[in-house]
Amino acid sequence: MSEVIKDAIEQEFTTNFEALEKRLNGASALPIHQVRKKAINAFQELGLPTARNEEYKYTDLKKALQKTFDFKAPSPQGKINRETIEECLIPGLDANILIFINGVFSNELSTIISPEDQLTIKDLEAATMEDKELIDNYFAQYANYEHDAFIALNTAFTEHGSFIHIPDNKLVEKPIALYFFNDAQAGKSYNQPRNLFIVGKSSQATFLEVFYTVGKHESFTNIVSEIVVNENANAEYYKIQNNRDTAFHVGTTQVWQARNSQFSAYTFTLNGAMIRNNLNIASDGEGCESHMYGLYLLHGKTHVDNHTEIDHIKPNSFSNELYKGIMEDQSHGVFNGKVYVRQAAQKTNAFQSNKNILLSDQATINSKPQLEIWADDVKCSHGCTTGQLDEEALFYLQSRGVSKERARVLLLYAFAVEVLENVKLEPLKAYLEDLISERLHKDF
Amino acid sequence: MLKITNLHASIEGNEILNGINLEVKPGEVHAIMGPNGSGKSTLASVLAGREEYEVTDGEVTYNGKDLLELAPEERAREGVFLAFQYPVEIPGVSTTNFLKTALNQVREHKGQEPLDAVSFLTMMKEKMKLVEIDQSLLSRSLNEGFSGGEKKRNEIFQMAMLEPTLSILDETDSGLDIDALRIVANGVNKLKTKDNATIVVTHYQRLLDYIVPDYVHVLYKGKIVKSGTKELALELEKKGYDWIKEEVDTTTA
Numbered sequence: 001m002s003e004v005i006k007d008a009i010e011q012e013f014t015t016n017f018e019a020l021e022k023r024l025n026g027a028s029a030l031p032i033h034q035v036r037k038k039a040i041n042a043f044q045e046l047g048l049p050t051a052r053n054e055e056y057k058y059t060d061l062k063k064a065l066q067k068t069f070d071f072k073a074p075s076p077q078g079k080i081n082r083e084t085i086e087e088c089l090i091p092g093l094d095a096n097i098l099i100f101i102n103g104v105f106s107n108e109l110s111t112i113i114s115p116e117d118q119l120t121i122k123d124l125e126a127a128t129m130e131d132k133e134l135i136d137n138y139f140a141q142y143a144n145y146e147h148d149a150f151i152a153l154n155t156a157f158t159e160h161g162s163f164i165h166i167p168d169n170k171l172v173e174k175p176i177a178l179y180f181f182n183d184a185q186a187g188k189s190y191n192q193p194r195n196l197f198i199v200g201k202s203s204q205a206t207f208l209e210v211f212y213t214v215g216k217h218e219s220f221t222n223i224v225s226e227i228v229v230n231e232n233a234n235a236e237y238y239k240i241q242n243n244r245d246t247a248f249h250v251g252t253t254q255v256w257q258a259r260n261s262q263f264s265a266y267t268f269t270l271n272g273a274m275i276r277n278n279l280n281i282a283s284d285g286e287g288c289e290s291h292m293y294g295l296y297l298l299h300g301k302t303h304v305d306n307h308t309e310i311d312h313i314k315p316n317s318f319s320n321e322l323y324k325g326i327m328e329d330q331s332h333g334v335f336n337g338k339v340y341v342r343q344a345a346q347k348t349n350a351f352q353s354n355k356n357i358l359l360s361d362q363a364t365i366n367s368k369p370q371l372e373i374w375a376d377d378v379k380c381s382h383g384c385t386t387g388q389l390d391e392e393a394l395f396y397l398q399s400r401g402v403s404k405e406r407a408r409v410l411l412l413y414a415f416a417v418e419v420l421e422n423v424k425l426e427p428l429k430a431y432l433e434d435l436i437s438e439r440l441h442k443d444f
Numbered sequence: 445m446l447k448i449t450n451l452h453a454s455i456e457g458n459e460i461l462n463g464i465n466l467e468v469k470p471g472e473v474h475a476i477m478g479p480n481g482s483g484k485s486t487l488a489s490v491l492a493g494r495e496e497y498e499v500t501d502g503e504v505t506y507n508g509k510d511l512l513e514l515a516p517e518e519r520a521r522e523g524v525f526l527a528f529q530y531p532v533e534i535p536g537v538s539t540t541n542f543l544k545t546a547l548n549q550v551r552e553h554k555g556q557e558p559l560d561a562v563s564f565l566t567m568m569k570e571k572m573k574l575v576e577i578d579q580s581l582l583s584r585s586l587n588e589g590f591s592g593g594e595k596k597r598n599e600i601f602q603m604a605m606l607e608p609t610l611s612i613l614d615e616t617d618s619g620l621d622i623d624a625l626r627i628v629a630n631g632v633n634k635l636k637t638k639d640n641a642t643i644v645v646t647h648y649q650r651l652l653d654y655i656v657p658d659y660v661h662v663l664y665k666g667k668i669v670k671s672g673t674k675e676l677a678l679e680l681e682k683k684g685y686d687w688i689k690e691e692v693d694t695t696t697a
Contacts, residue, residue, distance in 0.1 A: 391495075396532040399492050400546040400602060401520035401553070410545065414536025414585075
């Protein structure tokens with residue numbers, strides 16, 4: 001095994017894994033530990049991706065991580081006081097609130113308001129001992145650790161995170177909001193939380209993942225969320241990233257949809273150091289409906305890479321994707337959207353659109369739609385535009401007496417609204433509207 | 445009100461306007477006619493401040509001010525209005541929202557208090573009747589998916605809201621059926637006062653049956669080559685533009 005270890009950073013993780021095994025002690029007898037071992041082996045085979053890897057061509061995470069972090073030892077446990085946390089919560093959102101500090105679920109800081117018969121929420125570590133059957137059936141069944149080094153890494157180091165199980169026929173009215181805090185007050189911090197959300201047959205639930213860093217040091221999160229949307233179920237998933245300039249993030253959201261299920265993902269990215277979001281959906285039943293919305297508003301030196309993948313496996317399903325970005329300063333956006341329609345997936349309707357506005361000469365966008373269609377009776381379309389603000393529209397507004405600056409803001413806001421208006425949670429929508437307005441200086 | 449003297453303008457090095465002279469007084473309606481490519485729309489664009497055009501010579505004074513010195517929004521705030529030949533579609537911005545911004549910026553410029561939501565709505569309802577436009581259309585994205593007639597009616601509606609001193613209608617009639625034309629013309633006529641003026645840029649005489657001009661000017665090769673009253677428009681309708689072209693081309697040859 002050791003001969004395939006490529007570089008120091010992979011070696012650091014290997015050393016770290018040995019420490020984890022010692023720490024696990026008796027828990028290493030659980031079946032989940034066999035998965036960890038397979039995952040660390042896969043990680044060692046894969047190595048962290050560099051820019052030479054096609055999937056990470058524009059986002060050289062290995063270089064960035066190697067330069068910034070030391071992974072020899074586990075990151076220390078963090079401590080963030082309640083007041084700081086409360087300041088970060090989305091105002092007015094009546095939700096189940098789950099707080100994670102450096103990837104570890106905090107019972108004390110969390111508040112579950114939905115009745116117990118509607119759902120089970122617990123730290124993933126507890127679930128590995130108490131919900132063995134569900135863990136065996138679902139854990140690491142979807143996020144493929146043999147193909148992606150970050151998924152492999154996260155799987156190998158799986159300890160904490162969340163396990164959320166919604167039984168069949170339950171309408172979970174209150175959203176489930178997961179707030180991930182990195183404590184970088186005393187030093188750099190890194191962690192790898194792992195989530196498993198299971199939405200039972202004909203049930204409905206809404207999930208949010210929100211990311212923050214407290215403190216001036218660098219932080220790194222490598223998160224994996226597996227979402228199982230069973231037959232006729234409906235799941236909504238929001239990811240909100242308005243993190244510090246020092247926050248590095250890799251996140252994989254792996255979704256599996258059974259027949260007649262509906263799933264919508266909304267990814268809003270406003271700030272961070274280097275961010276990679278993978279959203280992978282397997283549309284694995286007839287009559288599935290999938291929506292992917294993304295908005296990235298970047299400034300400074302923020303680098304955001306959104307990779308999405310929808311795999312149409314069965315016939316008569318629908319997917320729609322809309323990702324939009326506004327890049328200012330020296331920011332860098334990357335969009336890669338894969339749409340697979342397999343031979344059996346006849347009568348698939350799949351639509352994709354990615355639109356970008358560059359506001360400075362030094363801002364960059366790399367956009368790549370990727371459609372692979374093996375079925376012959378399908379309706380698929382994709383479009384991708386990149387440009388500056390529409391001069392003709394600016395002139396039109398100015399010719400009515402609107403100042404150029406204000407016209408510019410009106411147009412940018414309108415561009416963003418096309419994504420924002422799909423948000424179903426009103427308090428979240430208001431919160432995002434405020435953030436976006438502030439970013440675009442809509443306050444005039 | 446408006447005095448254009450020896451105006452020359454070009455785009456990407458091509459001279460389009462070649463010495464325009466025109467004076468417009470309060471209460472007057474001027475029609476600018478001419479064959480395609482004569483510079484009619486360029487004149488309208490230069491007056492509204494479109495940046496692509498470079499003014500190479502001449503001057504334009506408007507109510508004592510040097511109009512060419514003003515940014516497009518400043519011209520609008522001073523009471524210049526351009527009804528676009530091709531109104532721009534702007535997804536995500538509703539007519540209502542943007543007009544409120546525009547109107548209040550114009551009012552601020554005039555030293556007036558901004559309109560509150562209720563007065564704005566009352567004003568809107570009143571002006572909507574003028575061009576028979578529906579409120580649901582105004583709450584939709586600006587011009588997006590509007591028919592040709594709806595777009596032009598929306599232009600006149602905006603004109604009614606902004607109450608300009610000098611309105612320039614750039615081929616507002618082209619592509620309209622007769623019913624839409626009547627509605628648009630009717631709106632323009634109702635907005636006419638003794639203090640404001642209108643420049644109607646058109647290719648066809650038909651519009652002038654509904655908006656009766658005091659003066660008709662024929663533009664050809666970037667110059668006003670003939671001016672007259674509404675009878676000139678009728679003559680043009682009957683005889684076409686060729687006789688004017690010939691007249692001009694022989695004298696210059």
